[in-house]
Amino acid sequence: NAWPLTLSYAKAMGGLRAGAILTTFTEETETDLFGEQSVLCGGASQLVMYGYETLIEAGYQPEVAYFECLHELKLIVDLMYEGGIAKQRWSVSDTAEYGDYVSGPRVIDPRVKENMKAVLADVQSGAFAARFIQDQDSGAPEFKALRAKGEQHPIEQVGRQMRSMMSWVKANQKEDYKEGTASRE
Structure with a gap:
């Protein structure tokens, strides 16, 4: 009898x-x-960072690599959100769509799915929760080290520089994600 009451609330x-x-x-x-x-x-x-690193290692400008691998991701995600993967594919150029079909599976291959299954197994077994809780109970040394390492990735510095020039992006703060409602220690 609880379900109808829950739905009514x-x-x-x-x-x-x-x-x-x-x-x-x-x-x-x-x-x-x-x-x-x-x-x-x-x-x-990880996909964005690896894409950025691949372009940088091949000699491309950091700013161009940032735009191609991170900044343009919002457009793609927005299209998926609005109409699924099919709308995203329909909305991009034929070259981009063809590349999606032939190169996407080369990058995200069956090994990635196996790795995902291992992540799911860690979630289901409680191994992830145990690791997280143990780290948090110890003052979060692993978490803090991983966060600091991530913040030092070159894409972050380039991103701050690029966003500071984009009037349409709220990035006029020194650290654009450490202030305001989303800030935390």
């Missing part, structure tokens, strides 16, 4: 305007952690 608060998906805490937690680690945060960040 959600509807009364406006929580069902975009629809609702029946799930469990386990499913939401595991898929959220997996998505963040493998695709949305860890996967996307």
Whole structure:
């Protein structure tokens, strides 16, 4: 009898305007952690950094590498958000779409899927949570070291310089993500 009452509260608060998906805490937690680690945060960040590094190592300008590998990502993600992968592919040039089909699988090959399965297994088994909790209980030395290392990546310096010249991006602060509502120690 709890489910109809739960739905009525959600509807009364406006929580069902975009629809609702029946799930469990386990499913939401595991898929959220997996998505963040493998695709949305860890996967996307690593892909962008490797792309940037590849262009720099080949002799391209850091600013051009930044635009191609990081800045233009928003356009692609916005297109996917609006209409799925099909809209993104339809919206880009034929050259870009063809490259998506023939080069995407060369970069993101079946080994990546196997690595993703290992990440999911760590989430499901609690290994990731145990590692995170142990690190946090010790003052977060691994977390802080990884954060500091990430902030020192050359793409970050180039990005700050580039964003400071973009009037349409809120990047006029010295450290554009360390101030305001998203700041934290």
